[in-house]
Amino acid sequence: MSELHRRFVLASRPTGLPVPENFRLESGPVPEPGEGEVVLRTLYLSVDPYMRGRLRDVPSYAPPVQIGELMTGGGVGRVITSRHPRFAVGDVLEGLTGWQSHCVSDGKMFRRVDETLAPVSTALGVLGMPGLTAYFGLLDICHPRAGETVLVSGAAGAVGSLVGQIAKIHGCRAVGIAGADDKVQWITGELGFDAAFNYKTVAEKDYRRTIASLCPAGVDAYFDNVGGPLTDAVFPNLNLRGRVSICGQISQDNDETAVQGPRHLFHLIVKRARVEGFLVMDYAERFKEGRAKLAEWLKDGRLKHREQIVDGFENTPQAFIGMLQGENTGKMLVRAAAD
Amino acid sequence: MSELHRRFVLASRPTGLPVPENFRLESGPVPEPGEGEVVLRTLYLSVDPYMRGRLRDVPSYAPPVQIGELMTGGGVGRVITSRHPRFAVGDVLEGLTGWQSHCVSDGKMFRRVDETLAPVSTALGVLGMPGLTAYFGLLDICHPRAGETVLVSGAAGAVGSLVGQIAKIHGCRAVGIAGADDKVQWITGELGFDAAFNYKTVAEKDYRRTIASLCPAGVDAYFDNVGGPLTDAVFPNLNLRGRVSICGQISQDNDETAVQGPRHLFHLIVKRARVEGFLVMDYAERFKEGRAKLAEWLKDGRLKHREQIVDGFENTPQAFIGMLQGENTGKMLVRAAAD
Numbered sequence: 001m002s003e004l005h006r007r008f009v010l011a012s013r014p015t016g017l018p019v020p021e022n023f024r025l026e027s028g029p030v031p032e033p034g035e036g037e038v039v040l041r042t043l044y045l046s047v048d049p050y051m052r053g054r055l056r057d058v059p060s061y062a063p064p065v066q067i068g069e070l071m072t073g074g075g076v077g078r079v080i081t082s083r084h085p086r087f088a089v090g091d092v093l094e095g096l097t098g099w100q101s102h103c104v105s106d107g108k109m110f111r112r113v114d115e116t117l118a119p120v121s122t123a124l125g126v127l128g129m130p131g132l133t134a135y136f137g138l139l140d141i142c143h144p145r146a147g148e149t150v151l152v153s154g155a156a157g158a159v160g161s162l163v164g165q166i167a168k169i170h171g172c173r174a175v176g177i178a179g180a181d182d183k184v185q186w187i188t189g190e191l192g193f194d195a196a197f198n199y200k201t202v203a204e205k206d207y208r209r210t211i212a213s214l215c216p217a218g219v220d221a222y223f224d225n226v227g228g229p230l231t232d233a234v235f236p237n238l239n240l241r242g243r244v245s246i247c248g249q250i251s252q253d254n255d256e257t258a259v260q261g262p263r264h265l266f267h268l269i270v271k272r273a274r275v276e277g278f279l280v281m282d283y284a285e286r287f288k289e290g291r292a293k294l295a296e297w298l299k300d301g302r303l304k305h306r307e308q309i310v311d312g313f314e315n316t317p318q319a320f321i322g323m324l325q326g327e328n329t330g331k332m333l334v335r336a337a338a339d
Numbered sequence: 340m341s342e343l344h345r346r347f348v349l350a351s352r353p354t355g356l357p358v359p360e361n362f363r364l365e366s367g368p369v370p371e372p373g374e375g376e377v378v379l380r381t382l383y384l385s386v387d388p389y390m391r392g393r394l395r396d397v398p399s400y401a402p403p404v405q406i407g408e409l410m411t412g413g414g415v416g417r418v419i420t421s422r423h424p425r426f427a428v429g430d431v432l433e434g435l436t437g438w439q440s441h442c443v444s445d446g447k448m449f450r451r452v453d454e455t456l457a458p459v460s461t462a463l464g465v466l467g468m469p470g471l472t473a474y475f476g477l478l479d480i481c482h483p484r485a486g487e488t489v490l491v492s493g494a495a496g497a498v499g500s501l502v503g504q505i506a507k508i509h510g511c512r513a514v515g516i517a518g519a520d521d522k523v524q525w526i527t528g529e530l531g532f533d534a535a536f537n538y539k540t541v542a543e544k545d546y547r548r549t550i551a552s553l554c555p556a557g558v559d560a561y562f563d564n565v566g567g568p569l570t571d572a573v574f575p576n577l578n579l580r581g582r583v584s585i586c587g588q589i590s591q592d593n594d595e596t597a598v599q600g601p602r603h604l605f606h607l608i609v610k611r612a613r614v615e616g617f618l619v620m621d622y623a624e625r626f627k628e629g630r631a632k633l634a635e636w637l638k639d640g641r642l643k644h645r646e647q648i649v650d651g652f653e654n655t656p657q658a659f660i661g662m663l664q665g666e667n668t669g670k671m672l673v674r675a676a677a678d
Contacts, residue, residue: 061609227604249605260599265566266588268616270400275614277607 040077146171154225379416485510
């Protein structure tokens with residue numbers, strides 16, 4: 001009956017798509033908090049595209065996870081022991097727990113989750129990092145105006161599904177690109193996207209024409225989660241003064257070679273268009289603003305979301321790999337412990 | 340002794356680098372002005388990279404030149420006959436004359452050139468479209484701040500040579516990329532660039548390292564005239580919040596195939612960087628401001644410029660082709676008539 005502390009460490013670096021063997025499960029006794037610390041029991045873990053980048057041993061905006069080191073990631077957990085002045089047993093906190101069943105924290109970089117607002121899992125989705133990514137990446141980089149066409153790739157994912165809805169809230173026409181018919185159904189049927197297509201049923205050479213037909217007035221703003229051939233096909237469809245927000249390039253994340261593609265910078269001259277990359281962390285000072293807006297829209301029913309929950313901490317690597325392969329609709333989560 | 344009206348029309352569309360035979364010289368009597376019109380005798384013609392795009396029969400920001408049609412281009416000319424209320428015989432005007440020895444104009448889209456300010460040829464260079472392109476493309480798109488590193492490709496050309504100097508005027512470190520040792524000499528020796536290199540003497544695989552060594556604090560702003568492998572090598576050297584101004588992509592202008600290159604949008608995420616294309620025409624309402632600043636710097640000696648003048652109207656196609664091949668240092672002009 002005694003509870004174990006379980007954790008996934010990086011066992012080896014993946015080449016291409018990660019495999020479960022890249023992660024090693026270790027276990028030991030549940031830790032005790034030091035003075036000023038809490039111990040959390042992880043309730044939910046988030047698996048996100050950015051994690052693929054952390055497995056690569058190259059400098060980036062964050063250091064890579066080292067071999068033998070705890071795998072990085074966000075989670076929510078309930079305080080089970082506390083020697084912290086502000087956090088009590090029973091509190092639910094959200095932060096970078098890493099892939100582990102329990103987490104010792106001094107509370108810095110963690111925030112308390114309001115359980116009365118929405119289920120705590122939403123702190124990892126619509127009211128968490130993916131929600132804030134959609135909010136700031138669309139509104140601050142693309143500046144969508146009513147009547148404009150906003151196109152989003154990865155449109156049935158945790159971020160993309162919110163981007164289209166936030167575009168609709170701002171009076172735009174929202175068009176999505178997703179990788180399965182049921183995803184297209186979901187975003188157009190339930191989420192209110194004006195149009196969408198399943199890129200897996202369209203030949204690559206027809207991407208451009210398909211986008212043109214679904215965006216008859218051109219693309220004013222493009223929120224890019226995937227990169228690659230889909231993004232190539234967007235550039236010639238950009239309108240004058242088009243704006244492109246580069247959130248992710250998941251199509252290339254598992255590619256270790258220097259991927260080639262058509263050169264498209266000249267489109268930016270013709271269209272006087274702008275392409276900008278961003279990281280949600282840069283908006284940390286405005287998270288409160290973003291979260292309040294998202295919570296308001298969620299409460300009003302203007303923002304819908306879906307969670308795809310994989311049960312069992314031990315299945316975290318598989319959930320991560322599945323997410324990278326587009327198996328999720330909405331936000332992919334791991335339920336690490338029954339609450 | 341009688342003066343002829345000579346004009347170059349587009350004879351055929353080039354594939355790859357244009358050849359003189361793509362242009363056909365026609366001649367006829369010097370035209371007479373209608374009511375409200377002037378006739379100009381062309382003094383100087385400008386040859387510019389953008390003209391290559393006009394030879395291609397694809398939609399762009401301006402319609403292509405049609406076969407048999409007068410070749411487009413800017414020039415300065417002196418009024419030799421006038422039936423225009425505001426322009427008198429002897430006035431020098433600048434505007435889109437096209438490649439011809441004489442030009443009939445109603446004066447719209449033409450402006451009077453102040454002969455006392457500087458030689459009239461500067462109206463096509465440092466005080467004309469190239470000067471304004473450097474001014475707005477650097478200041479408005481890149482927002483250079485004192486102490487930052489500004490890198491420019493095509494650095495010994497009409498635009499690039501001014502970009503580096505304007506960067507210096509704003510307290511930046513200016514680094515140039517050019518295609519000949521004497522160009523490198525000129526921009527570092529006479530124009531005050533802090534560093535430069537001749538890309539033709541560096542292997543393509545070493546571009547990235549060379550840029551890194553000349554920009555030890557990274558690249559904060561990149562003004563791109565050329566595109567292609569040089570630009571690819573800049574992306575990994577961008578600093579956090581780097582800005583890239585896409586002015587031209589001359590390396591690909593003569594390439595009719597869909598050119599491939601490494602995908603680099605992920606760099607924009609890592610660096611939260613921005614890439615933006617622009618056209619100088621979009622700043623028409625601010626030309627007066629730009630021209631005043633450029634004239635002030637020119638007068639102060641803070642801005643130096645060089646003109647490379649090809650003599651003889653009949654040599655316009657060769658001057659154009661030479662410019663596309665990088666034969667010019669500074670602004671390439673054709674002296675169409677002795678004044």
